[in-house]
Amino acid sequence: MTDLERYETDAIRVTYDSGVCVHAAECIRGLPEVFNADAQPWIQPQHADPNAVAEQVKRCPSGALQYQFLKQPQ
Numbered sequence: 001m002t003d004l005e006r007y008e009t010d011a012i013r014v015t016y017d018s019g020v021c022v023h024a025a026e027c028i029r030g031l032p033e034v035f036n037a038d039a040q041p042w043i044q045p046q047h048a049d050p051n052a053v054a055e056q057v058k059r060c061p062s063g064a065l066q067y068q069f070l071k072q073p074q
C-alpha cells in the first residue's frame with residue numbers, strides 16, 4: 001500500500017510516496033527552502049518558483065517525488 005502525500009500551490013502539485021523514497025536527501029540538499037525535513041509540512045512548494053520545484057522533483061533518484069503543473073508556468 002502506498003502512502004501518497006500531496007502538497008500544492010495554485011501552480012504546481014508535488015506528491016511524495018514515502019514507501020518509495022530512498023532517503024538520499026537529494027531534494028533537501030537541492031532546494032532546502034521547499035524540502036525541509038524539519039518543517040511542517042516538510043514540502044512547501046510555495047517557497048520557490050514552480051519551475052525550480054519541478055526541476056528538483058525530476059532529480060529525485062527514486063521517483064518518490066512527482067509533480068504536475070496546475071497552470072502554465074510563467
Ligand code: SF4
Binds near residue numbers: 028062
Ligand atoms: S530526493 Fe527523492 S528519494 Fe531522495 S529524499 Fe527526496 S524524495 Fe526521497
